[in-house]
Amino acid sequence: MASGGSAWRGYALTIIVVLVVLATTHVFNPWPKVWAWINTSGPIAEGASQWQQTIGGSPQSVTIVNDAVLVEYRTSVEAYGLGAAVKLWGSDADxxxxAGEGSDAVVVTGRLLKHGYQVVDPRSGAVRRADTEASAVWTYRTGILDLRCGKGGDCELTSWDTRGNTRWRVSTGGIGFVLDAANPDLPDTNPLTSGGIDDDVAGPRPMPALVGLPDDGKVRVIDTATGKLVQTAQPGSGQRVAVAGGRVLTVTATAADGTCYFGVVATDPPGGGTVWQRDGLNLRTAGNGSSCKQDRDPAGGEDVVLGVDPVGRQELIAAHDGRVLWHGAKGEEVVAVNDSFAVVRGADKGTLRGLSLANGRTTWSRAAGANASAALTPYAVIIATTKPDRVVALSPSTGRLMAEVRTSAKIFATGPGGMIAVDGRDMAYLPFA
Known part of the structure; x- marks a missing residue:
């Protein structure tokens, strides 16, 4: 038996050597077909996808841009047609x-460690506008902001529409060394994250009324309507500043009695007058423990922030005026929120329900296990479950079923007509009903 096994191993080694020689001498190369066979996978959502396409690798992000699909990798970018997944163009951008939406949408690309960016047509890849000086760019549903800094250290923030027209420019001081590439983090609010759904599934959000630029411990606050520097906020010891809902939120955390005590004050620049304040409101800017170090921004939308009251019950607050939009019962948990709706997991952990923040009413309710995750987009509520693997899309306002598919793929993007799912190197378009 041993000699027989050795003989078969010898035959196999000889075959491999012959194939390598044939491939390197360009006589016959079987490897592309072999790897294609190895990488061939089954359908992402059998019977539910409009198309499925093998892409160039594991994507960093995927976005539906009007009638195109933009796929971002670590060192390149590709675009495919939304109708049939025909590759439209590619770029070696990092x-x-x-930015924008509908027919006004554009793609902004750039290189790491290099100033400048390009604004390109999402369907053709043609360059519409090129910049060689900006160090950081922020893209929104309603426009583009870029930051450029001179040799003396002074920086300038510029607002653009997606057609390349300048709206305003404002001097911000010397802050550019900490901000680079696309959408660097600002002191604002962060969306809640969900397993099985990409963090950026909702696409670009509207440009906020105020943006805060970090500057060596301070925050320079810019009014995006007028293009004016309206405040330079200087948080004190134990404080953190976040800009949301057109207000500057100063969160104070105090360590005492082995725990943290929180307070929030919302002010209105440029006068800085207090609009609202709450003692005991925890915006979850600090981790667990008694150190009270605030190292994260509040969760929420542009104008809605998620907090916890002194007895541990979650609540949603309007940042611009401090109104309590929803106060949860014991054990209820917000799993997704934007400025219009929220998705709440029941205390029984077996149901999800939609909540309209305009009137506080439940818009839909659905059985879902404790492992279900959810995300809110402008077009649908996305719910992903495991065991069984399933993705559901619902209307946020009515709960109308828009799609229900069996898949373990991750949902990366949504558009008016459907969503993009990715599994490994395969991408599929799952249309809404």
């Missing part, structure tokens, strides 16, 4: 982001 990063890409989408």
């Amino acid at each position: 990063w890409a982001a989408v």
